Amino acid sequence: MTTPTREVGSDAGRPPARSRSVRLVGAAALLAAALLPSVLVGANLLPVPSVLDTLLGGGTAESRFVVWDQRVPRTVAGLAVGAALGVAGALIQAFTRNPLADPGILGVNAGAAFFVAVGITFLGITTPFGYVWLACAGALVLTVVVYGIGSTGRDAGPARLTVTGVAIGAVLSGLTTGLTLTHPDAFDRMRGWSAGSLLERGFDVLLPVLPLLLVGLVLAAAVAPSLDSIALGADVARAHGVDVRRVRIAVLASVTLLAGGATAIAGPIVFVGLMVPHVVRWMVGANQRRILLGSLTVAPALVVLSDVLGRILVLPSEMPVGVVTAFVGAPVLIALVRRPKVSGL
Amino acid sequence: MNALTRPHGVRSPEPPDAEGRRAEATHRPDTAVRRRSATVTLVAAIVTLVFGVLALTLGDYPLTVPEALGVFTGETEGFARTVVLEWRLPRAAVAVLFGAALAVAGGVFQTLTRNPLASPDIIGLANGSFTGMLVALLLLGGSWPLLTAGSLVGGLAAAVAIYLLAYRDGLQGFRFIVVGIGISAMLASVNTWMLLRVELETALFASAWGAGTLNGVTATTAVPAGICVVALLMLVPLLVPSLRQMDLGDDVARATGVRVDRARLASITVAVGLVSVATAVAGPIAFVALAAPQISRRLARSPGVPLGVTAAVGGALLLGSDLIAQHVIPLTVPVGVVTVALGGGYLVWLLLHEGRRR
Numbered sequence: 001m002t003t004p005t006r007e008v009g010s011d012a013g014r015p016p017a018r019s020r021s022v023r024l025v026g027a028a029a030l031l032a033a034a035l036l037p038s039v040l041v042g043a044n045l046l047p048v049p050s051v052l053d054t055l056l057g058g059g060t061a062e063s064r065f066v067v068w069d070q071r072v073p074r075t076v077a078g079l080a081v082g083a084a085l086g087v088a089g090a091l092i093q094a095f096t097r098n099p100l101a102d103p104g105i106l107g108v109n110a111g112a113a114f115f116v117a118v119g120i121t122f123l124g125i126t127t128p129f130g131y132v133w134l135a136c137a138g139a140l141v142l143t144v145v146v147y148g149i150g151s152t153g154r155d156a157g158p159a160r161l162t163v164t165g166v167a168i169g170a171v172l173s174g175l176t177t178g179l180t181l182t183h184p185d186a187f188d189r190m191r192g193w194s195a196g197s198l199l200e201r202g203f204d205v206l207l208p209v210l211p212l213l214l215v216g217l218v219l220a221a222a223v224a225p226s227l228d229s230i231a232l233g234a235d236v237a238r239a240h241g242v243d244v245r246r247v248r249i250a251v252l253a254s255v256t257l258l259a260g261g262a263t264a265i266a267g268p269i270v271f272v273g274l275m276v277p278h279v280v281r282w283m284v285g286a287n288q289r290r291i292l293l294g295s296l297t298v299a300p301a302l303v304v305l306s307d308v309l310g311r312i313l314v315l316p317s318e319m320p321v322g323v324v325t326a327f328v329g330a331p332v333l334i335a336l337v338r339r340p341k342v343s344g345l
Numbered sequence: 346m347n348a349l350t351r352p353h354g355v356r357s358p359e360p361p362d363a364e365g366r367r368a369e370a371t372h373r374p375d376t377a378v379r380r381r382s383a384t385v386t387l388v389a390a391i392v393t394l395v396f397g398v399l400a401l402t403l404g405d406y407p408l409t410v411p412e413a414l415g416v417f418t419g420e421t422e423g424f425a426r427t428v429v430l431e432w433r434l435p436r437a438a439v440a441v442l443f444g445a446a447l448a449v450a451g452g453v454f455q456t457l458t459r460n461p462l463a464s465p466d467i468i469g470l471a472n473g474s475f476t477g478m479l480v481a482l483l484l485l486g487g488s489w490p491l492l493t494a495g496s497l498v499g500g501l502a503a504a505v506a507i508y509l510l511a512y513r514d515g516l517q518g519f520r521f522i523v524v525g526i527g528i529s530a531m532l533a534s535v536n537t538w539m540l541l542r543v544e545l546e547t548a549l550f551a552s553a554w555g556a557g558t559l560n561g562v563t564a565t566t567a568v569p570a571g572i573c574v575v576a577l578l579m580l581v582p583l584l585v586p587s588l589r590q591m592d593l594g595d596d597v598a599r600a601t602g603v604r605v606d607r608a609r610l611a612s613i614t615v616a617v618g619l620v621s622v623a624t625a626v627a628g629p630i631a632f633v634a635l636a637a638p639q640i641s642r643r644l645a646r647s648p649g650v651p652l653g654v655t656a657a658v659g660g661a662l663l664l665g666s667d668l669i670a671q672h673v674i675p676l677t678v679p680v681g682v683v684t685v686a687l688g689g690g691y692l693v694w695l696l697l698h699e700g701r702r703r
Contacts, residue, residue: 164693
């Protein structure tokens with residue numbers, strides 16, 4: 001059922017493996033280039049040598065605070081969130097065979113948002129550290145519910161899961177909106193959280209989540225070899241000897257951990273998981289392993305770069321990273337999709 | 346050509362071991378679907394009628410059913426007449442019409458793209474009109490007509506931008522959607538940013554509008570909007586034959602003599618028009634466009650989206666949601682909050698039911 005994927009534009013046919021590898025290396029270089037300004041640039045205008053000195057163990061008390069307690073954790077957070085969202089997006093698009101699918105499709109974001117809103121409204125939780133646990137719990141509970149309903153009967157196919165996720169996500173987002181619109185305090189905090197930000201994400205927020213992300217990444221790596229078959233449909237995958245049920249569960253678990261963890265850290269940044277896999281697919285071809293690898297490098301580059309831009313665009317204030325990603329990513333996405341022949345999934 | 350892979354939207358993939366049922370699904374006599382569609386449409390119409398009567402009677406100034414209906418025969422006079430004709434009837438009528446409009450637009454988009462996740466919300470219309478409304482509200486100091494104008498301009502501008510950016514040797518479904526995603530995401534970011542920068546009360550008001558609300562509907566807005574929607578809906582039956590062919594794939598459609606590009610442009614224009622009118626008056630009411638076609642397909646057990654059924658279901662869904670928003674929930678919430686909860690909940694129930702049946 002999947003249309004055989006054509007290669008992009010001028011490289012019709014199959015571009016030599018080497019040029020794809022070059023592009024992957026390029027993506028990695030881009031990521032490395034993004035990390036540098038993330039440590040060097042910020043509202044607190046430290047001179048570059050002082051930052052470098054601090055990184056090497058020197059520096060004043062102030063510069064140590066700025067670099068080690070603010071910029072480094074923040075960069076790590078951007079790296080982790082980006083990598084998680086990119087991989088989750090690539091997985092879910094291969095899995096549902098739907099280019100509109102984002103990591104939030106299984107209700108992860110809606111569940112996280114709902115739990116955070118409830119926590120703010122009724123439990124008085126107002127710190128990023130508190131949000132982490134609420135968001136994680138919400139994401140996990142929701143995916144279990146979606147999977148429970150979406151897999152009733154024998155046709156627990158991705159299509160059914162997708163619609164279930166969208167439907168349950170809608171119910172919860174309705175509840176969240178209703179809740180926040182009737183509680184102005186909660187609304188005020190939620191509008192900050194739901195923009196998606198890396199501000200004040202210190203290691204206390206990061207450390208509890210990083211193991212979840214790691215497990216998610218390991219699971220993703222484990223299913224990667226079967227993804228090409230899965231992307232061609234369950235029947236083809238079975239004919240290739242893939243244990244479809246097991247792969248599906250692993251994919252869902254991985255997406256939940258990755259997207260849930262990322263959302264727990266930064267709030268919902270939907271666009272990254274949606275856009276990056278498309279761009280990477282056009283870069284490296286329809287090989288799911290390469291798409292995963294590419295997304296793992298391009299997505300964090302996008303998030304970290306957007307975060308740096310967000311810090312300096314509206315000084316002395318700050319633009320949340322979730323707002324900036326769309327402005328960095330969307331023009332690239334549109335420019336790429338306008339090329340003469342662009343492949344689907 | 347079309348990279349959206351599933352030919353019949355979200356129809357649940359048949360279980361691999363049920364060859365019998367698969368055969369049944371493809372060779373099922375068309376009449377059964379048609380009969381079920383007619384039944385569902387009839388039921389939805391009756392439900393809408395009941396809801397409509399409720400909508401005329403309920404409120405701060407309660408009326409009995411004969412009193413409310415007496416307005417039409419001229420038996421009810423005075424304040425009751427004003428309440429029904431000026432407030433309740435326009436609001437109820439608009440709810441039904443907009444529900445149908447959004448549902449049909451969603452059905453058209455889902456058929457065209459063969460993707461159950463495609464709805465006008467996703468391709469930027471909703472975000473565009475919200476941006477327009479926010480600009481009108483924050484920069485121009487909005488009154489309702491100004492907000493309506495802003496939203497109309499914003500939605501249409503988004504649609505035109507997406508169309509122009511996506512157009513290249515014809516309009517390809519996949520490219521259209523991806524460009525829509527991109528523009529949509531940028532507009533959503535603009536909206537988030539604007540909401541973050543303004544006073545809490547302004548942000549609350551704007552968000553309520555952004556969820557979709559019928560609170561601002563009066564006879565003055567209802568009549569022109571209603572006429573537009575009815576006119577556009579009357580064009581839809583003309584589109585159905587080519588839509589049905591295009592649902593089978595562009596090549597099949599071409600082979601049967603459909604001018605694919607023209608038919609697609611006409612369908613998109615009508616769908617965008619329907620959504621724009623509804624959104625201009627009521628804000629981007631979420632999820633009707635996405636849920637109503639899916640609910641209808643499942644109720645009628647039809648392989649494609651049955652647009653007539655979808656219109657009826659959408660009308661009932663929005664009117665019912667508005668009743669709940671006005672009279673059941675103690676706090677004032679925008680109707681959009683209810684449509685997502687109700688539509689989503691009902692869809693979940695249908696899915697559960699399907700699961701059990703199998």
